[in-house]
Amino acid sequence: MKKVIVIGGGITGLSAAYMLQKAVESGKQVDYLLVEKDNRLGGKIWTEEIDGYIVEGGPDCFLSDKPGCFDMARDTGIEERIIPSNDASKRTYVFADKKLNRLPDGLMGLVPTKLVPFAVSPLISWPGKIRMAMDLFIPKKQTDEDETLGSFVKRRLGKEALDKIAEPLIGGIHAGDPDKMSLKATFPRFIQMEQNYGSLLKAMLAGRRKMPQAKPLEPGKPKKTFFMTFIGGMGELTDTMASKLDSKKVHTGKAVTHIEKKTDGGYVVHIDGMGPVAADAVILTAPAHEAAKVVTDIDKTMSENLAEIPQATSATVNLAFRRSDINKTIDAFGFIVPISEGRKIKAGTYSSTKWDYRTPDDDHVLIRAFVGGAMNQELVFLNDEEMLKMVLDELKDIIGLTAAPVMHKIFRWVKGMPQYTIGHLDRVADIEARTAGTPGFYVAGGSYRGVGVPDCINVGKKAATDALAYLSK
Template sequence: MARLLVVGGGVAGLSVVHYARQAAPELQITLLEADLRLGGKVATLREDGFVVEGGPDAVVRYKPWALALMRELGLEAEIVGTLPARPSALIHDGRRALPIPAGLQMVVPGDLVALARSPLLSPLGKARALLDLFLPKGPPGDEAFGAFIRRRLGQQVWERLAAPLSGGIYGGDPAELSTLAAFPQLKALEAAHGSLIRGAMRQRRERGTREGGQLFASLRGGLGAVVEALRARLEGVELRLGVEVSGLEHRQGWRVHTPEGSFLADAVVLATPAGVSGQLLEALHPEAARALRQIPYGPSATVTLAFEQRHLPPRVGHGLLLAAGSGFAARGFTWTDQKWPGRAPEGVGLVRAYFSGLEASEEELVALARRDLERLWGRVPSPLRTWVFRWSQGLPRYTLGHQERVAQAMRAEELPGLFLAGAAYQGVGLPEVVRMGQAVAVRAVRFLQAGPAASSWL
């Protein structure tokens, strides 16, 4: 019987296992996870009427792969949209908070009337943005995201709109992002329509908007329900938690070394952070290992605070993004009880702060979140409850040159039966991670079905 071993029990690794079992129920599968829990950065706590997300809190509906997985797992009745809100969110530039224009598609205005009425941009900034409708197409190759947006839409759109929005997705300095890697859809809009705004207007008609609760989705009990449903389907899979892989050997098959002993496999999927995969592949494929180690990561954290609602000032929409350089420590705040139904007991407001690129203790993060809220509100009541989640290795950052690094990293798959999966390669969102997990599962099964199980270690 062919043997598949998956290293990493985040959503990528769990997706690989799920789809590999669908394609080949007879496979012998082992899943190794260094942590004592599955799910990676998908972490949902449910206690005393609260539903608290430590990591991602939504998937976008127009990327169907995560929603399709939820439906396969029998969770369709649990899928919820965001509560309708106009405006859905604001951006604070250090002086005041202003609504994000309605009809936004990613970071591009898709509603000319809303753009004209928006106080976020000056008349000159709006006029410069509208030049996008008449500018010629740029070069087809990659460019830094900050330079791309400034070229198409101007400096003001970059500073007041695109930079806060994109920084909230990827962390780090959004100006350094690779446009083709982080926002390939925008390059595609320019290529197809000659204008980002023209393309965004068409997308808006197809995708809907965040204001109507149509753009984002989650599960009634939080995204951790996906992890729980995937784990419930691991019957017959050898699952080892708290087991860290220390080395790989390859002959005709694979030997995977851990402190608990070695595991034999005919194919191995590394669904681990890029740096971890690079360490494991150093002796087997130095060039790929070097590229993997060059994919940057940074720390990220979330702080969720529960307050008595009657003590809170009015909060608008789903939350507030904080522009870089505006003097705030957090990247943004989500008013969780106003974004999703059923996340807090009656009469309780739930506020979540997101931090990126900041090394700090739990106590320091809570203090920073409260300090930022004091600046916004003037006075912050004592929280009823506090939850902190920290990751020293947060999301991978798709900086300029990312596609070249990924292409070099993928040369690791020249090793027969070795596959890479995860957020470091083709998208950091849950939909993209699920899509890659499914694709890797299909390729691994094809490899295993193409020949007899390896026996060189026996």
């Protein structure tokens, strides 16, 4: 019987293993093994319930315009557990010039599409607004050469738009430095908008005119909002996927040290604490910097390309407070903080405003702060006491919060966020070409062509489908 070893038990690895489990149940002559170095499955998706609070260590939602999460939830029987965000409170603030400024309504991506809210907003100065409007007249780029996101935004919209809108918004997605991020790898849509319309503003206005009318709700389906999650947090998805696997085929707390390619085909995967295990196919879903260490014996050049994909370090700090201790309104999704403000947190989410079911009662609120990222990684290594004090000091300055939390939980992600820097797509293309020349070997995950949960589900499923097709030949 053919055997597939899946390395890594995050959302990508779980998706691959789930597809293999379905193949086993359908009668295909295939076996699989899922190996995860940590003592838990789920990877960056890590939800805990603490005293009735639903706290998220990693992503707290998924984007509804990509079907991956919906499809997996439907397939695993938890579609009815999906909930929308509370869009009546869909407001975001930017802490700029030492105060909170509301992000203007009608901002799509980085571009204002409603004139009045943007014109009256104090977030961008009048010179900055005039500079953004110059996007209508700036010629489109004439070459296909990649550029950084920072260069693109400054060229089309100006430095103030980069500092106060683009950098803090992008930081919440990629935890990256705009002056190093590849535009082609992170936001290729902006390139298409510039090339097709000659202007981001013209492209956004044209897009608004073409937007389809909202469809009526399907019976029994949740209202569709841009962000969506599960009643019990994102961990509901990974926990449910894991529960569908054969527990005898899942090994946690086991690290893969290296992989050998057998001369007669197939692989030998060396697993600490288990010894060598033979496999006909291998699906490697570990982050690129970890994948680099285990593929050296298979392909040294592939290992070097994997090692060249940078990873940023970050932390999330969940804090619960009595509602009566919150003086300022938190009727919003939260706030973002430009790096130019010199603060020590990147953003704050009002989790119990954004989502239902996050606190044990209405008398308490849950706030999540973000620390680190590509430009402040050293802060993540503070000890818990120092980290908590730092975050509370920041919240005091930014939202005037002086109360002590009734609960807190810190999650650290060392080298947890891949950085798509200039040259990223070339590196990924080379990695893919080399795996294509290594039959039965697949590399997948958020380090390559998409960091979102639906993206990771899709590439995990595809790797499993490709492995099954290869083994059936």
